[in-house]
Amino acid sequence: MIIVGELINSSRKAIAAAIEAQDVETIQKVARDELTAGANYIDVNAGVFVGKEADYLKWLVKIVQEAVDAPCCIDSPDPKCVEQALAVHKGTAMVNSISLEKERYNALLPVVAGTDLKVVALCMSDDGMPETTEARLKIADKLINNLTQHNVPLDNIYVDALVQPIATSDSFGIEFLDAIQAIMNNYPGVHSICGLSNISYGLPNRKFMNQLFAVMGIAKGLDGLIINPLDKAMMASIITAETLAGRDNFCVNYLEAYRSDAFVW
Secondary structure, three states: OEEEEOOOEOOOHHHHHHHHOOOHHHHHHHHHHHHHHOOOEEEEEOOOOOOOHHHHHHHHHHHHHHHOOOOEEEEOOOHHHHHHHHHHOOOOOEEEEEEEOHHHHHHHHHHHOOOOOEEEEEEEEOOEOOOOHHHHHHHHHHHHHHHHHOOOOHHHEEEEOOOOOOOOOOOHHHHHHHHHHHHHHHOOOOEEOEOHHHHHOOOOOHHHHHHHHHHHHHHOOOOEEEEOOOOHHHHHHHHHHHHHOOOOHHHHHHHHHHHHOOOOO
8 A cells, every 4th residue: 555645735724834934843743753654655735835836845845855765745736836846856756646637637748758757647637527437437548548658657657536525425435436446457557546535524523434435445446545644543444454455465564563553453
């Protein structure tokens, strides 16, 4: 399971304040905590700072990589900001995200084509958010084929089938899960990822619902998550689900996690 730590995001008030104040210590502590908790990538987002996003994003990449030996997930809808952040990034970053929205696609494709970058392929188009499995698959198919034709290896593609709130439609959970299963079955070698907290938007006890949805996604083949890795119950659920899904030979990861006392069981 690839874990992208989501906490260094300017939509969070404390992080926005730390970015604006250029508070290196606060940002670096979050990055270290996320890595220690199991994150493989550290997401960096400065999207709320219109006009200053590129500068702040570059700053985040630099200070995060000074603190941790880990790649960043460059999280921005602005291709120019992505390019500038990549210019100061060390190692192989993840780009979040390219979609079939024409303007975004045309701007980001030259950035990722023929590179070693990991790419989140978001199931969005100019027609809006897909609501069915079939609509998601149609977009995913185009993104996967277009990216591979432009020399992006399957192993570098992480399809985000787009989680939507279950409170809005009772079909949104199962349509997403069925899309994950179909994508993983139909495109061997590709990966899947999502920010799953949208599923519980507007509902009580969101953490519990998010944990169960992660488990259900893993059972369908989901192998990447953009989450808060400091949520010990969530991390325990992920480790257990991967063991039950046959991705943990002789339960080694499960047993090591249980003995570490680092999780809530």
